[in-house]
Amino acid sequence: MPDPHRTRGSYAKGIAKREEILERALEVVAREGMRGASVRELADAVGLSQAGLLHYFDSKEELFTEILRKRDEIDATERLGGGEGDVREGLRRVVRHNSEVPGVVALFSRLSVDAADPQHPAHAFFLERGEGLRGSFAASFRRRQEAGEISDAVDAETLARLLQAAADGLQLQWMLAPTFDMADTLDALFIALAGPLTRPAEDTREP
Amino acid sequence: MPDPHRTRGSYAKGIAKREEILERALEVVAREGMRGASVRELADAVGLSQAGLLHYFDSKEELFTEILRKRDEIDATERLGGGEGDVREGLRRVVRHNSEVPGVVALFSRLSVDAADPQHPAHAFFLERGEGLRGSFAASFRRRQEAGEISDAVDAETLARLLQAAADGLQLQWMLAPTFDMADTLDALFIALAGPLTRPAEDTREP
DNA sequence: GTCTATACTCTGATAGAC
DNA sequence: GTCTATCAGAGTATAGAC
Numbered sequence: 001m002p003d004p005h006r007t008r009g010s011y012a013k014g015i016a017k018r019e020e021i022l023e024r025a026l027e028v029v030a031r032e033g034m035r036g037a038s039v040r041e042l043a044d045a046v047g048l049s050q051a052g053l054l055h056y057f058d059s060k061e062e063l064f065t066e067i068l069r070k071r072d073e074i075d076a077t078e079r080l081g082g083g084e085g086d087v088r089e090g091l092r093r094v095v096r097h098n099s100e101v102p103g104v105v106a107l108f109s110r111l112s113v114d115a116a117d118p119q120h121p122a123h124a125f126f127l128e129r130g131e132g133l134r135g136s137f138a139a140s141f142r143r144r145q146e147a148g149e150i151s152d153a154v155d156a157e158t159l160a161r162l163l164q165a166a167a168d169g170l171q172l173q174w175m176l177a178p179t180f181d182m183a184d185t186l187d188a189l190f191i192a193l194a195g196p197l198t199r200p201a202e203d204t205r206e207p
Numbered sequence: 208m209p210d211p212h213r214t215r216g217s218y219a220k221g222i223a224k225r226e227e228i229l230e231r232a233l234e235v236v237a238r239e240g241m242r243g244a245s246v247r248e249l250a251d252a253v254g255l256s257q258a259g260l261l262h263y264f265d266s267k268e269e270l271f272t273e274i275l276r277k278r279d280e281i282d283a284t285e286r287l288g289g290g291e292g293d294v295r296e297g298l299r300r301v302v303r304h305n306s307e308v309p310g311v312v313a314l315f316s317r318l319s320v321d322a323a324d325p326q327h328p329a330h331a332f333f334l335e336r337g338e339g340l341r342g343s344f345a346a347s348f349r350r351r352q353e354a355g356e357i358s359d360a361v362d363a364e365t366l367a368r369l370l371q372a373a374a375d376g377l378q379l380q381w382m383l384a385p386t387f388d389m390a391d392t393l394d395a396l397f398i399a400l401a402g403p404l405t406r407p408a409e410d411t412r413e414p
Numbered sequence: 415g416t417c418t419a420t421a422c423t424c425t426g427a428t429a430g431a432c
Numbered sequence: 433g434t435c436t437a438t439c440a441g442a443g444t445a446t447a448g449a450c
Contacts, residue, residue: 017433038425051428052434060426109320116313116382126383154399161380161387162396168379169372175323176333180368189369192361192400224415245443258446259416267444417450428439 018056021046022070029067033103064111065122071104087140088190095167096183105171112168134160150193163189225263228253229277236274240310272329275315279336294347295397302374303390312378319375341367357400370396
């Protein structure tokens, strides 16, 4: 390591700056939404020129992918972290927060579509993200099924897929017309799945 | 009506040609997918020049909106029509067909996102489409609830919203990785909602 | 009604100075 | 590391001939 100060220093500074850019970009997207999701506008918003911003990212697509990755990172630490709540509670917190950042929801939805192309930089990201998400959803459902809280007529993996689908689909509906509560609506799926089993009180007071 | 032959004739021809264009465009999108969803490429595919194609539509966005409208029209007559099947069966047929036209799924998903903008030509279309869809879903759920087939812990309108969301969300997952059966997975939601109530046979052979 | 040709805009990406 | 300047490409929309 020749001159660790310069090499490690500049490297560290590059990384730090990059992270800082992503955090600011995420805030800007959250506030201003997706209008003009061009590198130029985002660069202005974060206080850099277009070329200056692209200095840190290979392309526009990679930039936006990294913004979403940063979002997930923050969600994981600030809303899923702690480990005290279960999946249902954590998901509810994330969705409720999403209701306050429509621009981020728009960015996520747009990239969800674009990333279908295997060539897109976000393809692998969405693939891994989905698998991870469904994995933890499935584990949670499996636990509930074993506890007898929900029916095992449908396997936990499929329920997990449906839960993820519902969450994503609700976002599309909500962007089109934010006239309902995303968190409550998604939570209703848990209620519906638990079905009659969560209401033993009714059965006990039967003649 | 001065010279009905010319006015009505040209009008009728214009309409007919437009419909023909939409049908062909739908076939092309279904087959070739969304690669290069530009007016030029679509024009080539339907055998017109770019300007020639735009002669029938105000803009690219309106063109794509109309393609989706035509899709719905065909779905309604060919897969929902007849009235013999219930909503669940009809939806299953539509989703199964969608699995064979990934390009159409991609177009729908893309426009679902773009149409969030109230200025987008497809905005009203998606708004009305969603309301109609959820209306018939809700009616079906209400019937099932009254018949005691599914729990009424969640109101039918919310279930309808969740069903629509699941359908749309599954499409996103499936475009990213078509490694599962969309129709079966969506149908599993009905199974999960019916829950234990659909399995009286198990209870009878208990003691 | 359809085509050719073109104008215009937007945007991502790069080169090179500082 | 950041900026200015510029390029190249794509794509929509329109004008005008036929």
